[in-house]
Every structure is written in C-alpha cells, then in structure tokens.
Amino acid sequence: MKSGHVPASSIPGEIDLRTTLESGQTFLWQPEDGSHGLDAGSEGEWFQTIADGEVIEVSERRGGLDWRSTTDPTATLRARLGLDANLPDIRNAFPDEPVVEAAKDRFTGLRLVTEPVVPTLFSFILSAQMRIDRIHRLVTDLREHYGDPIEWRDTTVHAFPTPERLARATERELRDLGLGYRAPYVKATAELLRDGGVALDSVPSMPYEDARDALTEFVGVGPKVSDCVLLFGMGFEEPVPLDTWIQSAIAEYFPDAQRGSYGETSRAIRSRLGPRPGYTQTYVFTHLRTGGSAE
DNA sequence: TTCCAGGAAATGG
C-alpha cells in the first residue's frame, strides 16, 4: 500500500469531501463507515473508490487530502475531484440570486466532479425515477455482481463492470437486482458500447448542445440524463440537468425562464446562472434537496 | 394505501 498527501496549498479553496461525494454527482465512492448523507462532517473520514483496476482512499486533513492506494492516485484525484479549479473565483462569479447565495453560504467546499464516463453513463441511466441513496445502492450492487475483484487490505473491492460484462447479463438478472424497467436500457446501452454503435470518444470535443443530442442515441438516455453525463463525466460546465428539483426551483425562483421544451428552458436558465451554469446548478440542487430555500 | 423518486420511450394527436 502506498500513501501520501495533497497539500491544501495546491487546492485553491479546499474541498468538502462528504458534500462533494454524497451530493448525487457520483455513485462510485463509499464512505468508510458506510453511512451516507450530508449531515456528518467529513474531516478524518475515509472515502473509497476505484479507478482503472486500482483502489483509492482519501480523507480530508487540514484542508488537504491524505490518500492511500494501490498506486499513486494524485493525478487521478486532481482530475476527478476538480482540485485544479479555483473555487473562490468560481463562487465569486455565481449570479446574485437569493437561492444561489443561500446555497453558497451552506456548502463552502462543494466541487464539481469529473468521474469516469462509462460508469457515469450507467449510473444516470439507473437514476430515472429513483432516489439518490437507491441509485448508489444499485451501482454498488452492479459492481459486486459483475465487476472484476480487486484485493485490498484483506478485503475485496469490485471495479465497475465493463460494457461487455453488462451486455452479457440477461434482462431477467438485471431486473432481479432491482433495476425495474431500466434493465433493458442498461443492457441495450452496454451492447451499443461493446459494438461501437455510438462513438463516445468524439463527444467531448463537440459543442455542448450537439454533445447532448449525441448521447441520447444510447437507450435510456434522454436530455436530462445526457446533461448529467456531460456535466459529471465529461467536464462540460454548461449543462443544467432539468430534474424535478431544478424544475421546481425554476418555477419558484426563475419563473420567467420556463419554456415549452427542455432545450428552450435549458437555454433560458443557463443564461441566468453565471459563466459556469453547471457549477451553479450543483450548489442549488444540493441545497434544495437537503431542505434549503432562498432564505 | 397512496405517493413519489436527479425520466425515457412509446403512443396519439
């Protein structure tokens, strides 16, 4: 086992690990004590994830991050947790709106992540009409049933399954895991990835709205799920996924941005959330989902 | 029991 430290001085604005990892952006991390939720602080708490067959664990320490891993995860952590982003600058560019100010005051170290795209794609296909804790449970179940095992400190950690393995699962097996009507979506999208039916590699260089349309070629991916994949798995900062929480936030706080279609409402709300609409959205979503308001 | 969850696909106009 290797271990090391990412100093606070190299993380402009620092990071709140628990809020960032438990805010519904990613479902690939496990808190060491097994308790999900944003109530507890995360200082000293270990969070575990997987990356390319390696295990990574991180913990907040004096504003920086302690890590232990099967490899040196520094570059991976910087990319996935967005550690190079200048958080104070980003937050200062947020729009002057009461609900945004309230969210900013509550979540000082919340960062936008960029997680591996294939697990993010499947995670958000599963997310349709599901609560966040249950999405996390299903992603973990998929890993434990179909993911390659990795030995780590007297335990076995499972990677996220490959598209090849998910394509080989039967719809019945996936339904028995609790996926419901999303089971055929997962299988069909896995087959598209396995057979190269959709060129995922070309998407990151596309203009945002073209990229959003491109991902809807996968089965179970509409505009909202596509926005989540672009925002949390590909580094786009324009997307504002219009889920139930954000739609109600628009109705309450930005009623003049409501339009007749997803695409038009998306444009209207993006124009109201500052230079990085997706970053602003993550703050507002986390705030509202955990009982916040504009007060 | 009833309602709802980070929606998408199928159907009907």
Place this chain on the structure above:
DNA sequence: CCATTTCATGGA
C-alpha cells in the same frame, strides 16, 4: 412537432 401514458421498485 407537442401532450399523455406506461414503465418497476422501495421507502415514507
């Protein structure tokens, strides 16, 4: 093109 209906599952 837009509006309505259907689709599983589990927790409150």
